[in-house]
Amino acid sequence: MSRLSIILPAKNEAEGLRKTLPALRGQFPDAELIVVDDGSTDETAVVAADHGARVLRSPYSMGNGAAIKRGARAASGDILVFMDADGQHDPACIPLLLEKLDEGYDMVVGARDGSGQANFHRGLANGFYNWLATRMTGHEIKDLTSGFRAARADRFREFLHLLPNGFSYPTTSTMAFFRSAYPVAYVPIPVARRVGNGSHIRPIKDGIRFLLIIFKIATLFSPLKLFAPIAAAFFAIGLGYYGYTFATMHRLTNMSTLLFSASVIIFLIGLISEQITNLTYRRDA
Structure with a gap:
């Protein structure tokens, strides 16, 4: 039976982890829980350790993508699940991702609907990214930027050298899987309001950065x-x-x-x- 590793990148997410980790442990008592503390200044590491998670600490913030890479390298499971530590992603949805993996897919992404976007402008931007990536890959991409996903560990680690250290690891990994003919599936998921601090994403600066990343990935992909x-x-x-x-x-x-x-x-x-x-x-x- 495949072993499951659940990886949560976290920066100042102590409040979110207090909600998320007990739910994960209750749902998956045998899973490996890894919290990658990306230079937090609150009690993120303490809360994670208190709830039985393995904690990987960075002395300073390296970015969401860097945390994902550290967690993927350290994980011992055959299946990797990535999710946010802020309470937006429901652990009860993980079985939906795993069921789809069992159908023969190498990566399954939790796709948010319009109500799951943080705001109208974010939803509009993500809609444009999805359309552009669909044009580039020739496959329908329902949610290019969702951080809630499950993947086979050996497949995911093939592309660690391509992943940026910032917020665009979902974009890069999705398009890399399509480029390498590894099947990707989407399942609809609900998204709750985040717990604790506000989003670390800066709409204008990171929006421009995401757009540049799309074109960089396009040149790398096709x-x-x-x-x-x-x-x-x-x-x-x-x-x-x-x-x-x-x-x-x-x-x-x-x-x-x-x-x-x-x-x-x-x-x-x-x-x-x-x-x-x-x-x-x-x-x-």
Whole structure:
């Protein structure tokens, strides 16, 4: 029987852990509970230890993704479950994720509905991220940024070197699984109001950062799907401008030549990136 490791990254989440850990221990008495204390200044580590969790402490804050990586490396289970420590994720939903894993999936993500988003703007941004990632991968992605997920440990550890230290580990891991042809499933989950301190996410700064990460992951996942449309746009603009200048001045201008050259260069960069991506995802690379 597979052993379960439940990993909770936590930064100043003492209040949330007082609610979450007893529920987890009651639901999964034999599971390995790992709390990664990301430089907390409250009683996060003490509360976690008091409830029987294994505590990994960082001397300073390294980020949510860094905590996930530390927890995944230290876990001894065959199945890894990642969830927030702030009380938003219901431990009673974990069996739903595990049941889906038993159907042959390598990762199962808890997908929030519109009511599970922190606010309207966050929900709108996540909707855009889901749409863009769906276009890039060719698979429907229902919740790209959900931190509540279960994965097979050996599969997840293959991509630890790709995960950033910040808040975008869900984005990176999801797209990496799709890129490597590891099946991913989604199950709908409810999300409660967080306990304790406010969210550590800064809407504007982290929103821009998430958008940049999406494009970085796109170049890592399927570069031609990003570079080819840009190259085609430059070529179309150059062709349109050439048609205009030929009709009005009967000549090819430097601007049209520059746009044509840019489209070719961008397309070739995309081809090279595609080859690098193939090497990145080779099992023996």
